[in-house]
Amino acid sequence: MQKFLSILLLGAALAPRAMLAQEKAVVTIHAQQKGAPVSPVLHGIFFEEISHAGEGGLYAELIQNRGFEEANLPQGTHLEDGFIVPERTPHFMLKPGEASDWKMEWPLHSQWPAWSSEGNISLALTTQQPLNSATPHSLEIKATGAGSLANEGFWGINAVAGHAYNLKFYVRNGSYKGPFTVSLQSADGTVLASREMNIAGKHTWQKYTTTLTPVRNDPAAKFVISFGGKGTLWLDFVSLFPENTFKHRPNGLRADLAQYLADLKPAFIRWPGGCYVEGINIQSAPDWKRTLGPVEQRPGTYSPWGYWSSDGFGYHEYLQYCEDIGAAALYVLNVGVSCEYRSGTYLPDDSLQATIQNALDAIEYAIGPVTSKWGAKRAAAGHPAPFPLKYVEIGNEQHGPRYAKRYNVFYHAIHAHYPQLHLIASMGIGDVNRHTLDSMQHTDIVDEHAYKGAFWSLNHYDHFDKYKRGNWDMYVGEYATNAGVGAGNMAATLSDAVYMMSMEKNSDLVKMCSYAPLLVNVHDVDWPVNLINFDAAHSFARISYYAIQLFNENKPTVNLATQVQRLAPEQPLPAFSGGIGLGTWDTESEYKDITVTQNGQVVYQSNFAQGAGPWEPVRGTWKLEDSAFSQTAQGAQQFAWLKGRSFDTYTLTLKARKKEGTNAFIIPFAVQDSNTYLRAHIGAYVNATSVFESVTHGYDVSSVTDHKPLPAPVEKGRWYNIRLEVKADEVDCYLDDQLLMTYREPPKVFVISGADAQSGDIIIKAVNAGAAPCRTNFKTPGVEVLPTATLISLHTPSDTVENSFAHPTAYTPQHSQIQHASADFNLELAPYSINVLRLHRAAGK
Incomplete structure (x- = not known):
């Protein structure tokens, strides 16, 4: 996955002006006409270390x-003018020998990130006499009087009154003598929990443990070590865990987030990436072996999303979590290639054997017998039985013949040893390609x-219908509606629901899917729309989470032939009512002779020779030049509009001329306000295509249509003469x-619709993405239906609302009973609603 790439992959858009x-x-x-069986493993989840999803999130x-290792630069990089720069070796997808010029901002300005000191102590990072060789740094502390060392946690530590927090740390004492106190404190210094500890006067590393139990709540506390004496000591591996982890496992998972995932009842969990599994370069890519064993000895992995992961939620913990929630494991392996959207560095083809063996070792660790080398290590870690590994994905988002050659080598090696595993091929970003x-x-x-983008799935409901089938099944490993939908509003959920319905009705092709990204710490948002939001103390699931849960819990066994006849409303209102505007994107252009005609009559005509009149600039630099309205600033989303006027069913004509820049012309219409409109973009994609787009919030852009090539730049x-x-x-x-x-x-x-073999129910999934209710006549000819049916409905007052920290469950599915069901009955589908209707058949019918 590539940061904010959704804006480039452009789907469809704002539901413009809905018919009321x-x-x-x-x-x-037609219950007698059965379609494709619905895959029992259709819905899974995908976890990637992005936006602190694990570190400071799921990992507790x-x-x-x-x-004290997070000031380290990733392997194979150096620091240059505030950026980490990888070694300039050839890129896997570029011309032979050509390297990428990619670099990444280095966010750290401290040798000990997240730690700070006060009072009479001085700090230094040292590699002398390390705790272990895997994590060679420790913090040297010299106290000349009273002072303290504090850790901010991950944007705060959630201290809950009466809950126990288990502390572990290592100290090598040099000359320190005096009081040594550990505590949880509020930002103002109020002590929530504290313990005074005795530090031994030895010159070797000693492990210390205690429990802190806060006396009051603070969602943004800090951890503090207070020094009341003098002398020198060295500190390493300071760990604080809530005792109440998921299933109370040590080194476990944050209970609320792990429960959210468990409640989705996923058939599988894809891990560890995503771009994470590829790494920013080949040297810093993750290695599952480094995530095993004592957590003190795990060196950590630098995430391509700009921070260090401690690897505390490692391969063993991942497999254990899969088992804990009854999900199969889907392990993604690196094929010796780093992320192509970053450095794209790679191992030569003749150097892959060690990487292939590493993949085979990973599989052996998960499912090998205890008599095997890595099966024995699994047993030694406390799990002699095999883990539920069923799927292995060979690479992430790689594509093309060169990747395919590597895929073949990995496939043959894995299949020869483990023919029972399902092996998955990457197809890059986008559709499966020849x-x-x-x-x-x-x-x-x-x-x-x-x-x-929003409502792409409504315009492309037949996307999977039209797919040319092959001798393979499809896994939609990452999907989301993530443009034109704020941070994930009901418009996103409606589109996600229709997309899921398209997959379900094409279950002969689509066997598995997983939404992405799964988790986001709201203090580090790397992706515009995510499924579950959290901070140190709180969490909430977006409306789409509940739609996925609803569909997964009401999965039929087999599809049924379903005919939908949409009847035109008696009094439809124009869909594109609103104002008009002018705009540019990275371009200087000018416009004149703007005319709006309705029913053969001119209802507006510009006259820029006499001034701008009602035209109001909003973004950009607009001026009158030679009887034209000219926009002279570079940059995105430049916009002016004819304020106070609204039109419907009209013809807009104007003249436009490009002066400078990379694109050409933007003509907004259906303008609701200065931040909400549709637009015709002529000369998009560097003056190569034309496309209809929507704009929300003034900056959130998604396509309404697919891009069409321009006849000529x-x-x-x-x-030029433009006509809408x-x-x-x-x-x-x-x-x-x-x-x-x-x-x-x-x-x-x-x-x-589909039939459930276990209950006999007919399960109907119905989405009304419009602003008006839909009176729907349901017919099930030849089937005797009981009068009492179950309706589960997820609906909202508009398509712009979202769940939030303040109202985490504002919009969730609601259950009700219908008392008038039959083989021919009417039901009104609420506006902006996702519905599951379960019709119960009469016994023996």
Whole structure:
């Protein structure tokens, strides 16, 4: 996954101006016509160390930089003008011998991140007489009087009154004598819990443990060591764990976050990445072997998302968690290639044997017999029985013939030893492609990644219907609606739901899927939309979480033929009512002769010779030049609008001329305010394509349509004629009388159905993504249905609302009973709603 790449992969958009008259639909379910069986492992989860999802999140450790190793630069890099720069070796996807110029900002400005001192102590980082060779640094502390050392945790430590917190740390004492106190404190110094400890006068490393139990709550406490004496000592591996971890496991997981994941009842867990498994360069890529054994001896891994992971949630802990929640393990291995969106460095083809053996060792650790080398190590770690490893993915987001060649080598080696495992092939970002497939000798499962804009799935509901099938199954390893939806509002959930329905009804193809990203610490947001949000003390799941849970818990055994007839509303309102505007993106352009015509009558005409009139600049540098309105600033999202005017079913004509820059023209329409509108973008993607886009919040952009190639790049200095024909539910865009693109308002009501072999129920999933209720007539010819049915509905008052810390469960599924069900009955689907309707069949029917 690549940071904010969704804006480039562009899906569809804002549901522009919804029709407010009641919609109607007729749904006919042919229970005798069975379709594809629904995969029992359709819904899983994907965990990646991104946005402190694990470190400072799922992994329950409360001390940040516990081993004093986080000032280390990642292997194979050096620091240059505030950036970490990898060795400039060839890139896997570029021309032979060509290296990437990628670099990454180094965020640290301290030798001991997350730690701070007060009073009469001085600090130094040292490698003398280390605790162990894997983590060679310790903190030297010289006290000349009273002072303290504090750790901020991960944006605070959640201290809960009456809860026990287990502390462990190591000290090598030189000459220190006097009081030594450990405590949890509030920001103002109020002591929440404390213990005075005796520090032995030995010159060897000693382990110390105690328990801290706060007397009051503080969601943003800090850990403090207070020195009341004088002398020198060395400190290493300071660890503070809540006793109440998930299933009370030592070195365990944060209970609320682990429970969120368990409650999804995932069929599998994909781990450890994502870009994380690739690393920023090949030297710093993660190695599962470094995550085994005592946590004090795990050197840590630098995440491509810009921070160190302690590897406390390592391979063994991952496998144990899978077992704890009844999920299969899906392990992603590195194929000797680092992230292509970063350095893209790689191991030569003739140097892969050690990497292949490392993968085989990982599998042996998980499922090998206790008589094997790595099976014995698993048993020694307390788990003689095999773990539930069932899937192995060979690489992450690699693609093309060169990757396929490596995939073949790994596939043959793994399959020869473990033919029972399901092996997954990467397909890069986007659809499954022949460019990669044609060079693969065997494909069991292929992995498509799909980040889309709002309502892309409504416009592309037949995406999987049209897929050319092969001798492989599909895993949609990463999917999300993450553009044009704020931080994850109901518009995102509606789109996610329709996308999941598309996968379910195409279960002959799609066998597995997992949303991404899964977790985000709100203090470190690397991705625009995430499923579960948290800070040190609180957490909440987005509405999409509950939609996934709802669909997974109501999975039928087999699809049923379902016919949906959408009836036109009696009094539809125009879908694109609103104002008009002008804009640019990294371009200087000018506009003139703007005319709006309705029913053959001119209702607006610009006259810039006499001034800007009602045109109001919002972003950019706008000025009047030669009877034209000119935008002269570079940058994104420059915008001006005809304030106070609104139109529907009209024709907009104007002249436009590009002066400088990389793109060309932007013509906003259906403008609701200065931050919410649709727009025709002519000359997008560096003056190569045309596309309809939506804008929300003034900056959140997603596509309404697919990009269409321009007949020719827009020339500088030439006046072009632009025409938008805005109809009731369709917009056509012309350049010099040539049709460039068309946008049609997508349908809002989607329905699938299936039969549950265990209960006999007919399970109907229905989404109404529109702003109006939909009176729906459900028909099940030839099936006797009991009058009492179950309805589970997830609905909201608008598509812009979200769950939040303040209201974590504001929008969750609600259960009700229907007392009038039959083989032919009506049910009103609420606006902005996701519904599961379970029709119960009469006994023996």
